[in-house]
Amino acid sequence: MVSNIRRAAIITKMDSSEASAAASKVARLLGESKVKVYSVLPLEVTGAAPVSQEKLKDTELDLVFAIGGDGTTLRAFRTIPSKVPLFSINSGGHRGILSEIGADSIEQAVHAILGGKYFYDSRTRIQATINGKVLPPALNDILITRVSLTRTPLVSIKLMGDEIKQRMDGIVVSTPTGSTGHSFSIGGPVLHEGMSCLILSPIASVNRMPQLVIPVEDIVVQSTYESHIIIDGQETFRVDADKPIKIFRFPDDATFLRLQKKGMRQLAKLGFSKFEF
Structure with missing residues (x-):
């Protein structure tokens, strides 16, 4: 599958140096592939056009990166246009149950996304x-x-x-x-x-x-x-x-962009690697 990601936004955990550093890396990798990048204020990173949370819903986007913990992902889904998919990166967060990757896998993940190696995961709201x-x-x-x-x-x-x-x-x-x-x-x-x-x-x-x-x-x-x-x-x-x-x-489900299929994803994030009865 060829990626159709041409416009992406990045939203991060507030006042997190870890999340900001991860956002800079994502923006650089996307920019190198000619993807138009927006940074959701107060985040400002090199190579990204700043946009307010209020104007984000009116911005044409193909993907949003939420960088932080689960709280950032939850906030992002209330901020972004309803049908835009989201890729969650746990950087500066805690368990990151909703996230797909940690900050150490950003480069591989962005290359996979730009190579079209992903699928969508819809969730009830x-x-x-x-x-x-x-x-x-x-x-x-x-x-x-x-x-x-x-x-x-x-x-x-x-x-x-x-x-x-x-x-x-x-x-x-x-x-x-x-x-x-x-x-x-x-x-x-x-x-x-x-x-x-x-x-x-x-x-x-x-x-x-x-x-x-x-x-x-x-x-x-x-x-x-x-x-x-x-x-x-x-x-x-x-x-x-x-x-x-x-x-x-809610009429529009939340859509995650995912890289790897997993069975009981949430159980794995809670620390249960297999079922034992």
Whole structure:
């Protein structure tokens, strides 16, 4: 396959010298192959045209490089045009569960990409609306949690024509990609990231409501007390008591550019190299 990458942008972890150094290397390699390169401000690197995050969505792109940790990748997917694929490099991050390579493999990876040796990996995203206000899409999860630490709300969850009411601190609605995130930290299952489903993980349910794996269908959540809704652990919005929060599938999946096929990619990143029962 011949690569069709002609315009690429680079977005990095904030205030990371490691990520900036990796970005400079990527920009140089792309520039040597006559690829038009943009650096997303505040990043500025030699050979790249600076562009603001606000104008990035209106920029014609074939690929975005996200350099940092998983937080950078999650932020990038909310910043870039919806259908543009993303290549994630773990440099200056931690586990890098979403990343394809580390900084030590940049040269080989860029040559492979420019040689057309890649494939695309699509992932389900979800989105929420509150009182008609549309919130940014989430690749990992949407967390709804109480504001007051002294009152436990009664939470209503409407899904698949049914309604569940439980007293709990909150709930996490996770995609398969996000199954290794907040949901996993409170005992949720790790799902193959290619599945089409959602995980509902209650937080400190008084009656020990189980976690649920459900089809990707609309969910409506209401809480008797004021709540916070948090998108991918990064953006927070306040919700008044008894206001319905509608959660649904975002129309455009997130698209990763990948170099190597792997089975349970997320399990490998968690340190499990093989299944042992």
